[in-house]
Amino acid sequence: MISDPRSVLTPLACERAGHCVAIFGDDGEQHLRRLVGFFGLSLNFVIFSFFMWLRSSGGYDANDVAPQGVGDEDHPAVHKSDGVDALFAVGFASGSGASDALARPSVFRHDRPRPTGDDMKLYDGGRAPNPRRVRIFLAEKGIEVPLETLDLGALEHKTEAFAAINPLQRVPVLELDDGAIITESIAICRYFEGLRPEPPLFGRGALEAALVEMWNRRVELNLYAEVSAVFRHLHPAMRSMEEQIPAWGEANKPRALDFLALLDRELKDRLFIVSDHFTVADITGLVSVDFMKPAKIDVPESFVNLHRWHAQVSARPSARA
Numbered sequence: 001m002i003s004d005p006r007s008v009l010t011p012l013a014c015e016r017a018g019h020c021v022a023i024f025g026d027d028g029e030q031h032l033r034r035l036v037g038f039f040g041l042s043l044n045f046v047i048f049s050f051f052m053w054l055r056s057s058g059g060y061d062a063n064d065v066a067p068q069g070v071g072d073e074d075h076p077a078v079h080k081s082d083g084v085d086a087l088f089a090v091g092f093a094s095g096s097g098a099s100d101a102l103a104r105p106s107v108f109r110h111d112r113p114r115p116t117g118d119d120m121k122l123y124d125g126g127r128a129p130n131p132r133r134v135r136i137f138l139a140e141k142g143i144e145v146p147l148e149t150l151d152l153g154a155l156e157h158k159t160e161a162f163a164a165i166n167p168l169q170r171v172p173v174l175e176l177d178d179g180a181i182i183t184e185s186i187a188i189c190r191y192f193e194g195l196r197p198e199p200p201l202f203g204r205g206a207l208e209a210a211l212v213e214m215w216n217r218r219v220e221l222n223l224y225a226e227v228s229a230v231f232r233h234l235h236p237a238m239r240s241m242e243e244q245i246p247a248w249g250e251a252n253k254p255r256a257l258d259f260l261a262l263l264d265r266e267l268k269d270r271l272f273i274v275s276d277h278f279t280v281a282d283i284t285g286l287v288s289v290d291f292m293k294p295a296k297i298d299v300p301e302s303f304v305n306l307h308r309w310h311a312q313v314s315a316r317p318s319a320r321a
């Protein structure tokens with residue numbers, strides 16, 4: 001990309017400056033340099049104005065990169081950078097950046113009409129633990145998002161209509177007002193963390209961020225998954241959703257308790273799961289421990305640090321979400 005036409009024109013102008021002395025007198029070269037500088041700036045201005053006009057009039061179709069208009073202001077993380085890339089791709093760039101921007105897979109669904117306006121919504125599942133993670137996260141951030149609650153017991157998430165939104169037929173799902181779909185509780189939380197970084201729930205600084213990731217995954221894989229397996233394979237209410245293997249449910253009880261013992265030891269030296277700050281790992285921990293009740297696994301009284309932590313996180317207003 002040529003950012004400044006003077007960089008090309010100046011050597012040419014200098015070469016000719018000798019001739020200009022004859023035309024402009026002794027100051028010929030300086031006059032020519034000023035002229036070239038003025039010309040270069042004007043050209044930049046004209047090109048910039050042209051693309052700004054093109055952008056505001058919707059005259060370029062970057063549809064595969066970002067939808068026009070709706071939601072640009074609301075979702076800067078998605079739109080602004082794509083819009084700029086598209087501008088470069090269409091208007092300026094001649095290198096690989098252009099093709100990258102146009103080839104990038106779109107996050108927008110094209111196979112159904114895009115909702116318009118202010119209709120971001122969270123597909124929720126009532127008492128189901130994963131949507132609750134997102135609701136607690138939103139409450140901690142002070143963000144309100146309209147909910148559409150699906151009755152999982154009535155298999156409302158198994159409809160074709162919902163499969164078009166999330167082919168995995170699970171909740172939560174966040175649908176943005178431009179039709180972008182985000183599934184997976186932590187991905188949804190990360191989106192809101194990006195929009196509203198305060199209070200930081202994914203860690204402060206590189207080390208804490210890594211530890212939040214580490215503990216959140218540890219809790220998901222060694223506690224939540226186990227409690228979930230116990231519930232899904234043993235609870236009568238799950239018969240319609242799970243091909244139940246009771247032995248697998250039973251096998252997961254001691255695994256959940258083993259991890260809980262580890263967590264109890266860790267919580268001896270700090271307030272929360274990662275550090276003395278409340279983070280998304282505490283949210284995953286809280287919903288996992290609360291999930292033990294319907295899964296019918298008792299938390300041993302001897303886990304005093306765990307009980308102290310659980311009382312503390314349960315007392316936060318967000319826990320009621």
Ligand SMILES: N[C@@H](CCC(=O)N[C@@H](CS)C(=O)NCC(=O)O)C(=O)O
Pocket residue numbers: 125128129130131152157169170171172183184185186241
């Ligand atoms: N990994 C997903 C899990 C989502 C998930 O399993 N959600 C449950 C509710 S807690 C669900 O939709 N279950 C419906 C089913 O199993 O058919 C996440 O983190 O959001």
